[in-house]
Amino acid sequence: MSTPFDYAPAPESRSIVDIKPSYGLFINGEFVDGHGKSFKTISPATEEVLAEVAEADEADVDAAVKAARKAFRAWSRMPGRERAKYLYRIARIIQERSRELAVLESLDNGKPIKESRDVDVPTVAAHFFYYAGWADKLEHAGFGSNPQPLGVAGQVIPWNFPLLMLAWKIAPALACGNTVVLKPAETTPLTALLFAEICQQADLPPGVVNIVTGAGGTGQALVGHPDVDKVAFTGSTEVGKAIARTVAGTNKKVTLELGGKAANIVFDDAPLDQAVEGIVNGIFFNQGHVCCAGSRLLVQESVADELLAKLKRRMSTLRVGDPLDKNTDIGAINSAEQLARIRELSDIGESEGAGRWSPACELPSTGFWFPPTLFTGVSQAHRIAREEIFGPVLSVLTFRTPSEAIEKANNTPYGLSAGVWTDKGSRILHMANQLRAGVVWANTFNKFDPTSPFGGYKESGYGREGGRHGLEAYLK
Amino acid sequence: MSTSSTVLDSSFDDVTRTDASLRRFLHGLPGVDQVGAEARAAGLGTRSIKTSAKAYALDLAIRMVDLTTLEGQDTPGKVRALASKAMRPDPADPTCPQVAAVCVYPDMVPVARETLGDSGVHIAAVATAFPSGRAAMDIKLADTKDAVDAGAHEIDMVIDRGAFLAGHYLQVFEEIAQVREACRREKGESAHLKVIFETGELQTYDNVRRASWLAMMAGAHFIKTSTGKVQPAATLPVTLVMLEAVRDFREQTGTMIGVKPAGGIRTSKDAIKYLVMVNEVAGPDWLDPDWFRFGASTLLNDLLMQRTKMTTGRYSGPDYFTLD
Numbered sequence: 001m002s003t004p005f006d007y008a009p010a011p012e013s014r015s016i017v018d019i020k021p022s023y024g025l026f027i028n029g030e031f032v033d034g035h036g037k038s039f040k041t042i043s044p045a046t047e048e049v050l051a052e053v054a055e056a057d058e059a060d061v062d063a064a065v066k067a068a069r070k071a072f073r074a075w076s077r078m079p080g081r082e083r084a085k086y087l088y089r090i091a092r093i094i095q096e097r098s099r100e101l102a103v104l105e106s107l108d109n110g111k112p113i114k115e116s117r118d119v120d121v122p123t124v125a126a127h128f129f130y131y132a133g134w135a136d137k138l139e140h141a142g143f144g145s146n147p148q149p150l151g152v153a154g155q156v157i158p159w160n161f162p163l164l165m166l167a168w169k170i171a172p173a174l175a176c177g178n179t180v181v182l183k184p185a186e187t188t189p190l191t192a193l194l195f196a197e198i199c200q201q202a203d204l205p206p207g208v209v210n211i212v213t214g215a216g217g218t219g220q221a222l223v224g225h226p227d228v229d230k231v232a233f234t235g236s237t238e239v240g241k242a243i244a245r246t247v248a249g250t251n252k253k254v255t256l257e258l259g260g261k262a263a264n265i266v267f268d269d270a271p272l273d274q275a276v277e278g279i280v281n282g283i284f285f286n287q288g289h290v291c292c293a294g295s296r297l298l299v300q301e302s303v304a305d306e307l308l309a310k311l312k313r314r315m316s317t318l319r320v321g322d323p324l325d326k327n328t329d330i331g332a333i334n335s336a337e338q339l340a341r342i343r344e345l346s347d348i349g350e351s352e353g354a355g356r357w358s359p360a361c362e363l364p365s366t367g368f369w370f371p372p373t374l375f376t377g378v379s380q381a382h383r384i385a386r387e388e389i390f391g392p393v394l395s396v397l398t399f400r401t402p403s404e405a406i407e408k409a410n411n412t413p414y415g416l417s418a419g420v421w422t423d424k425g426s427r428i429l430h431m432a433n434q435l436r437a438g439v440v441w442a443n444t445f446n447k448f449d450p451t452s453p454f455g456g457y458k459e460s461g462y463g464r465e466g467g468r469h470g471l472e473a474y475l476k
Numbered sequence: 477m478s479t480s481s482t483v484l485d486s487s488f489d490d491v492t493r494t495d496a497s498l499r500r501f502l503h504g505l506p507g508v509d510q511v512g513a514e515a516r517a518a519g520l521g522t523r524s525i526k527t528s529a530k531a532y533a534l535d536l537a538i539r540m541v542d543l544t545t546l547e548g549q550d551t552p553g554k555v556r557a558l559a560s561k562a563m564r565p566d567p568a569d570p571t572c573p574q575v576a577a578v579c580v581y582p583d584m585v586p587v588a589r590e591t592l593g594d595s596g597v598h599i600a601a602v603a604t605a606f607p608s609g610r611a612a613m614d615i616k617l618a619d620t621k622d623a624v625d626a627g628a629h630e631i632d633m634v635i636d637r638g639a640f641l642a643g644h645y646l647q648v649f650e651e652i653a654q655v656r657e658a659c660r661r662e663k664g665e666s667a668h669l670k671v672i673f674e675t676g677e678l679q680t681y682d683n684v685r686r687a688s689w690l691a692m693m694a695g696a697h698f699i700k701t702s703t704g705k706v707q708p709a710a711t712l713p714v715t716l717v718m719l720e721a722v723r724d725f726r727e728q729t730g731t732m733i734g735v736k737p738a739g740g741i742r743t744s745k746d747a748i749k750y751l752v753m754v755n756e757v758a759g760p761d762w763l764d765p766d767w768f769r770f771g772a773s774t775l776l777n778d779l780l781m782q783r784t785k786m787t788t789g790r791y792s793g794p795d796y797f798t799l800d
Contacts, residue, residue, distance in 0.1 A: 003755055003759075003760035003763070004532065004760060004763060005529065005532060005533065005536075005751065005752075005755045005760060005763055006528070006529060006532075007523065007524075007525060007529045008525075008526050008527040008528045008529040008530070009526075010524035010525075010526045114522060118522065269506075269507070270506070270507075271506055271507045271508055271509035271512060272506040273506070273508070273512075273513070273516075273720050274508070274509040274512030274513060274516070277512055277515070277516050278512065309727075317756045326522070326523075326524035327523055327524055423507045423509075443509050443511070443512060444511065444512065
């Protein structure tokens with residue numbers, strides 16, 4: 001859209017964060033060189049190399065698990081209120097260093113600074129504060145009068161919310177008295193390594209938190225390690241299934257938070273302008289790299305034209321570009337690999353006959369970019385209505401009656417989240433009962449809070465993270 | 477665009493025939509989710525407007541100010557001073573644009589006119605038993621005609637909130653239509669009509685959307701949030717709902733209506749948030765004093781101070797800007 005009101009660049013300064021040329025592994029409270037190779041992590045917005053990071057091999061993972069095991073003895077016996085002090089301290093340091101964390105997250109991940117600054121990092125701090133509060137109240141959580149920690153938790157997290165997923169994993173684990181070995185994603189290791197520094201700054205006892213960087217092989221070594229008592233994974237359904245097979249027949253407890261293909265259902269009596277905001281937030285937040293993204297829009301046929309006109313108008317005001325610019329709404333796709341997958345599925349959508357539309361927007365020439373895109377005329381038989389694209393691509397389907405909406409929404413192997421838009425309260429309650437999804441948002445979407453449990457049905461995984469329920473995964 | 481709403485083309489005759497049909501139409505408009513609307517307004521408020529964009533926004537905001545004095549203690553001297561300020565907001569800087577209008581009570585229109593002459597600064601007069609709107613219809617019309625005859629370019633009328641809240645939509649509609657008639661001058665000219673809702677008394681965003689459509693259908697040129705006499709006055713979410721209404725009205729009828737938030741906007745930072753909202757919600761066509769105004773008094777000096785800071789690189793003090 002041409003406008004005389006051209007927002008001048010408003011970049012957040014990256015000088016606040018000091019990126020080292022290379023990083024080792026964080027084992028037993030110290031940064032150590034790995035035995036394996038190293039790999040480069042890049043900024044997806046510019047393809048600039050940010051740092052070299054050690055790739056942990058089996059011996060490194062073993063050292064990390066041993067350190068965690070050793071630390072478990074003291075950490076698990078420490079009174080809850082003492083553990084809470086460490087968690088509160090970590091939460092406060094995260095708040096103090098929030099700008100640094102936000103800039104680093106946007107650099108390494110490609111997400112817009114307004115999201116890392118206003119959503120990711122504040123929610124990370126909130127998560128540590130919340131679980132710090134539980135640490136001395138575990139016997140009142142409803143899991144028995146004397147619940148005990150499990151031991152060493154092996155945690156593998158994805159690249160879409162690197163620091164937030166770390167917080168979801170580490171905060172409840174430590175509050176319950178477990179120690180952890182965490183593997184961040186290969187493309188986004190830097191904020192986890194900065195978090196390791198924060199653990200040092202907070203004087204967290206050595207070995208309570210260990211960070212091993214690497215790719216799939218490192219993750220396999222961690223998940224398959226015989227002295228790991230608990231495996232927590234967030235990522236793709238495919239890898240989740242492999243993990244479930246690896247741990248089958250062992251004593252390991254597992255929670256998996258996997259993919260999704262959420263339906264965002266708009267009824268004809270919905271507050272349409274706010275529904276448009278919810279649709280945009282549902283699929284374009286974090287470039288659509290959200291497991292609970294509202295990637296299927298189910299709109300009642302009687303308002304479909306009106307809603308789509310509004311949605312297209314709104315999409316043309318989205319600002320795609322430099323993740324560090326404070327006015328950017330959509331940043332870079334996290335990796336070349338992910339971009340290829342988004343392109344492939346979008347091309348398939350087009351060849352299967354769906355109508356593809358994107359607003360006119362200029363994309364930067366370097367880095368990985370994909371414009372916000374919507375497909376109209378999509379049916380349940382299209383691959384773009386069934387497979388998780390994990391990008392800024394929305395499939396629009398229509399329905400005629402509430403029961404058809406429920407059928408279509410549930411007709412997926414996934415079941416992580418759903419959205420319902422209507423002014424009718426009774427319909428919200430009815431839909432929430434019928435939808436097989438771990439989270440059902442009413443007249444909003446993509447809202448996260450540490451007090452609220454999150455997790456999936458069916459191929460979206462099992463176990464819950466967040467809230468009181470999130471403690472259960474780390475207690476026996 | 478095709479639409480599920482009940483209106484066809486620009487004819488609202490069927491809708492406005494009876495109280496019942498009008499009520500069905502207004503209550504058939506899509507609802508406003510309070511949490512969502514407030515979140516959207518807050519989100520737009522995080523835009524970071526710097527350097528060249530800020531300079532553009534500050535000048536535009538100055539050009540959009542309806543410089544206002546609506547006090548019982550207003551005197552000809554006060555109005556003359558205000559009118560002078562409207563023409564030369566920053567006497568030290570000739571590049572500073574003049575404001576859109578001065579906004580006064582009807583009896584002060586001749587005074588303002590004398591000072592403003594043909595400067596291009598408009599005179600807006602509040603009429604129809606401002607601010608409560610509680611008077612007989614003939615008195616409201618006489619009040620309006622008085623101001624128009626005295627030379628007001630713009631009439632800021634208040635709606636009867638009591639009638640609106642009681643559900644007497646047709647009464648409100650007809651009052652607006654009659655005042656619009658009273659705005660006519662000879663030779664086919666007409667003073668522009670701004671319709672004030674007093675959104676602080678209407679309270680819900682659903683009411684704001686209904687009042688917006690009611691006023692637009694009745695012939696308002698502008699829709700305006702508040703009198704400035706009731707708290708809360710203008711807010712970002714209320715203005716958001718009104719901007720959505722004028723946007724949708726143009727989509728449907730082709731007719732463009734202006735928006736004026738008034739009261740409570742005191743800083744440049746706030747004004748820029750409103751302009752961002754105009755740009756992204758209604759669209760850039762509304763970025764013009766003909767289509768968007770700020771009803772304000774203290775805002776102007778903050779805009780001037782920020783403007784001076786942009787040009788000189790230094791912050792200045794309130795002593796360096798005129799009071800009125």
